[in-house]
Amino acid sequence: EIVMTQSPATLSVSPGERATLSCRTSQNVNSNLAWYQQKPGQAPRLVIYGASTRATGIPARFSGFGSGTEFTLAISSLQSEDFAVYYCQQYNNWPPYTFGQGTKLEIK
Amino acid sequence: EVRLVESGGGLIQPGGSLRLSCAASGFTVSSNYMTWVRQAPGKGLEWVSLIKSGGSTYYADSVKGRFTISRDNSKNTLYLQMNSLRAEDTAVYYCAKDYDSSGYFDYWGQGTLVTVSS
Numbered sequence: 686e687i688v689m690t691q692s693p694a695t696l697s698v699s700p701g702e703r704a705t706l707s708c709r710t711s712q713n714v715n716s717n718l719a720w721y722q723q724k725p726g727q728a729p730r731l732v733i734y735g736a737s738t739r740a741t742g743i744p745a746r747f748s749g750f751g752s753g754t755e756f757t758l759a760i761s762s763l764q765s766e767d768f769a770v771y772y773c774q775q776y777n778n779w780p781p782y783t784f785g786q787g788t789k790l791e792i793k
Numbered sequence: 794e795v796r797l798v799e800s801g802g803g804l805i806q807p808g809g810s811l812r813l814s815c816a817a818s819g820f821t822v823s824s825n826y827m828t829w830v831r832q833a834p835g836k837g838l839e840w841v842s843l844i845k846s847g848g849s850t851y852y853a854d855s856v857k858g859r860f861t862i863s864r865d866n867s868k869n870t871l872y873l874q875m876n877s878l879r880a881e882d883t884a885v886y887y888c889a890k891d892y893d894s895s896g897y898f899d900y901w902g903q904g905t906l907v908t909v910s911s
Contacts, residue, residue, distance in 0.1 A: 696859075717899035721838075728887055728901035729838065731829075738827040740899065763911055776896025781839040 686714050687775050691785035700763050706788045708756040708773035716752045716779035720756040723787075724769045733758060744769070760790075768792050795819035795900045797888050802905030809878050809909075815888030815902055824868040826862070826891035828898060829873050831884035841886070842873065856882075878909045905906040 689721040698704045709720065716736040718725060721729035731740040733749035746764075750757045760767055773785040801813040815827075829841040840851050843851045844864040850862050861874040871888050889898035 692871060716848070719898060721898075723838075728903055729898075730901070731892075731899050734895070734897045774838075774897065779896060780840075780843070781853050782843075782896065784838040784840070786837045 686716060686781060687778050687783050688732055689773055689775060689783050689785035690722075691771075691773060691788045693788060694786070695789045695791060697791050699793045700765060701740075702763055703744045704760045704763055704790055706760075706771055706790070707750075708758070708785050710754045710756075710775055712722040712751050712778065714775040714777035717775060718749075718756050719750070719776065720758045720765075721774065722750060722769045723772065729772065735788045765792075794867060795890065796892065797833050797900055797902035799886065799888055799902040802886065804910065805877060805878055806911050807909055809817075810874070810876045811878065811907060812879075813817075813873040813875065813886055813907070814907055815873075817869050817871065817890075820890065822869050822871055823854045826864075826894050827864065828889050828891055829862065830887045830889055830898070830901075831882075832887070833881075833884045833906075839884075840869045844871070845892070852867040875907070878907075880909050883909045891902045 692707045718736045723729045737749040746761045748759045759783040763787045770787045798816045805887045828843040844862045859877045863872045880885045885904040888902045889902040892899040
């Protein structure tokens with residue numbers, strides 16, 4: 686099973702600033718990595734797939750980078766609606782699909 | 794418009810059984826990979842099970858032998874039969890559609906809460 690490690694657990698950033706979230710995998714997953722956003726009481730929402738491709742309707746301020754075992758989700762010029770928990774997920778080696786433990790992006 | 798609506802959650806005693814449903818609209822369940830993901834209270838996401846369009850099924854080790862994923866093509870509905878439930882199965886259960894058999898999930902339902910407690 687591929688283990689996913691996200692850092693930091695909590696990230697405090699001011700609106701308008703840039704946020705950088707990290708995800709590390711225990712094995713090479715190539716570019717088979719997705720990012721999801723989850724707000725309280727809501728289902729997850731796909732943000733990035735293929736490590737760097739934005740999902741439908743996701744603003745250009747969201748960017749994904751990386752391949753292999755190191756990945757980054759960057760959000761430039763944070764808006765109020767961006768504060769949420771973000772999860773990475775690998776889909777290179779399955780079953781099982783595995784998720785990171787999440788990074789909570791909070792308002793500073 | 795793609796829509797997924799889960800139902801069937803509730804309070805159940807340890808050792809009991811429950812069947813979750815996920816009614817789909819806007820696409821055909823049988824033509825897609827479909828998955829169940831759960832989230833324990835205050836915790837992260839955990840993949841539970843997947844059914845391929847061809848009918849093959851896969852399970853997390855934590856539920857293998859206790860849970861069964863299936864679908865009813867005539868009702869365009871996905872199911873999760875959960876037997877021998879344990880306290881650690883307490884979670885919100887989401888159904889999700891796999892994008893083009895890729896392994897990531899582009900549409901999610903709103904979730905249904907299963908609480909296993911005496």
